[in-house]
Amino acid sequence: MADLPLDNKLLQEYAHGFVTPVEEELVPPGLNEDIVSTISRKKGEPAWLLEFRLKALRAWQRKSEPHWAAVDYPPIDYQSIRYYAAPRRLSAGEGVDPEVLRTFERLGIPLHEQQRLQGVAIDAVFDSVSVATTHQKILEEHGIIFCSFSEAVRRVPELVRQYLGSVVPPGDNFFAALNSAVFSDGSFCYVPPGVRCPLELSTYFRINAAGIGQFERTLVIADRDSYVSYLEGCTAPIRDENQLHAAVVELVALEGATIKYSTVQNWYPGDEQGRGGIYNFVTKRGECRGARSRISWTQVEVGAAITWKYPSCVLRGDDSVGEFYSVAFTNKHMQADTGTKMIHIGRRTRSTIVSKGISAGESRNTYRSLVKFLPGADHARNHSQCDSLLVGNQCTANTFPVIESENPTAIIEHEATTSRISEEQLFYLQSRGLDPEAARSLIVNGFCREVFQQLPMEFAVEAVKLLEIKLEGSIG
């Protein structure tokens, strides 16, 4: 399908919408055992991993696509998607194509040694492969393994084998099964006991080729009493076709460990008429396996035509903590069905949910969550706060929380509000000389503050700017 002309207004709004002219190696469209075997062979994987993939493929074939989410989209032809694409030079072992490096530079992610971002180690994923991972040396000094998933399979197969699929089993759901069968690259991170990771770890996902899907797999393991902060960013070119992104992220926090996982998702959301954009169907789940462990999800969702994503925490260890902070912004014809699950298994487990939905244009924004207390979750606690802000008069905002308690000592509190930007606040700010756009932007920022505060500094600045750009012209 044709790429849209890039000199239009769209590119101003979505600056990441360019295409990199790079020769790519592609597998034929379609999904079957041959394709899965081909992907596995290209990556030189061991037999057990191929077996894992084939098992997932069979599970996927038995499953049907879920349609309970409050999103509408035409049927996806899974046999017309290419499940693997890689820049040719990279896969031929000729080093990284300069065009690819330039792409990441243009996206603000320099991979050259001298220009690297200080304090952040980045794994850059281009279509189906990891291009480069920075700051490896410093990390190695601390015994931290941070590399592409394919590399991890070669370097630490026993760790991968032990944890892969242990939080999100291959047959967990339709999209997780699909990912488990065809996942290409992604990041792997292992933090050894007692280590506090000195850098922010980051993965940047870029979809470039047309007609492909991206199916990355991320696995983060924080061993006893360790700490890691992980960031994720994503962009894609402007196209009038829909592209599928079905990732799986698994987090494992052992005793006393903390994982902080932040996402700024800015996939191409489609144009004014709702043409094109990424379908973002993602399974993210973390397990607080050990006592006193902590997993914190922070997400800023401003892109993608359709988002279907519920970062969850399984609070198995006693005294473990789960957190979910989310800003979901929808505009134009975007549809987001997002939220979280907090499964309390251990005693005195605690969870916090803060969700902020902003709906503009003709978009649809749904918050959906599950908070479940199992009989053993003595004195567990949850507090949920989910607010929706309506910016347009053609949009829809839904809130569907589910609360299940099987333990009388557990306490759950849930609150939700939906309202429009207050005219009084707008008037107040305008009477102090702010123009309507700036006033609105300020109010929206204030609305999201609780979530932005959770983001690492650079990401928070980025998120505020992104939201400002996205809000432009959406005054209803």
Next chain:
Amino acid sequence: MASESVQGLELGSIPTVNTASTVSAAPTIHAPELDDLPLQPDLEQWRRLAAARANALPWPLPTDESWRRTDPRSFELDSMPVHPWLPRRTELHEHPWDSFFDAVVELDGHGWGVRDRSGVVDPARLWIAPLEDALRKDPALGSSFTGLSWPEAPRERHEWTALAHATAALVVRAAAAQKFERGVFIRIRRPEGSLYCPWVLVRVEHLSALHLVLSVEGRGDARYVENLWWSVGTAGRLRLARLQFGEGAASMQYLRGRVERDASLDLVSAQLGERVVRSNLAVDLAGPGAQARLGGVALVTGQRHLDQRTFQVHSAADTASDLRFKVAVQDQGRSVYRGTVAALRGAVRISGYQRNNNLLLSPGARADSLPGLRIDADDLTCTHGATVGQIDPDELFYLRARGIPEAQARRLILEGFFEEITSRVAMPELREGLRRTLEQDLSV
């Protein structure tokens, strides 16, 4: 007697409730036009159509989203014979509460009757009549009760089945601009061992105010499916208390109603009995200025199961709804609450409020809460809240520190928990009766 015309009406037996996999689990496409069936003077014909509607729908499966938490097999309607159509009687049982009302309506296993205690029962004031008589004399009445279903709260098969097999259909209508000193008491004493389906339609004409209390009691196993419809005309006021007592039956309630321009509804629902209950409450705020205050108290004890569903539809601008449902669960009881506040397109400047508080009093108790907001309009405020927890240890400590024994302290706290709702029951004697029942059932 008019009721003769529908007596012995052959609607065909109720087909077997199919919870096996022979019925396709595929989601059924909801057709709103199938939901509405305007009432017509030929009630017999109407009930045949209702039976056809019922047969066109599948029985729910335990895998259906709305039945995942309540086993539909508890509500197999064919497991008991359909109770025959009730004749009119003149003999009524006495009840201590009778003297608090202007008129008393009683339905039991043998018939139904009305006692006019204040001389107000008259078509020009307070009209209490069989539905077919009412529709024949005033065909326009039917239009007050059309359009009482919405895509999110469609009519279910059980509901249509109950309408087709109704045991009695009674209309209570307050004529325009009427005020009554006390109100109407409808007492239903459901019999044992049958499928018993009362159908009550309440119409409050413009500028009228009516107070209505409906109580249900009964012993032993039965299938009880109630349809309670109301329609409050312009600037009318309806105060409605529905008290569910009883032991042993599987009870379903379909409460649907509309509140028109500048009218108000104040409803208190008390769920204090029966073995397994699924109650559905849907209120449409249909005209500007309409208001609804919806309160619920429930105590779930023993092995009982209570599934409550509420639906606040704001289909007009400048409307307000306020729902507070309080549930205490003890022993191995289980409570499910699912609520929706819906703002339809154009319903601007509305205020929608929904709160569900659950107290778990014993280790085996379980409560699920699914509050929900569906907003398709912009300029509005909608809020919901839900809590699940136990009696606050700090409150308990405070009371005990003042010398109140633990059991009594717990009782006091629970009384306070329900008080927000029970205090809204208008009649002091009823309010006391409700409090006493709540207290008796608590095993603190």
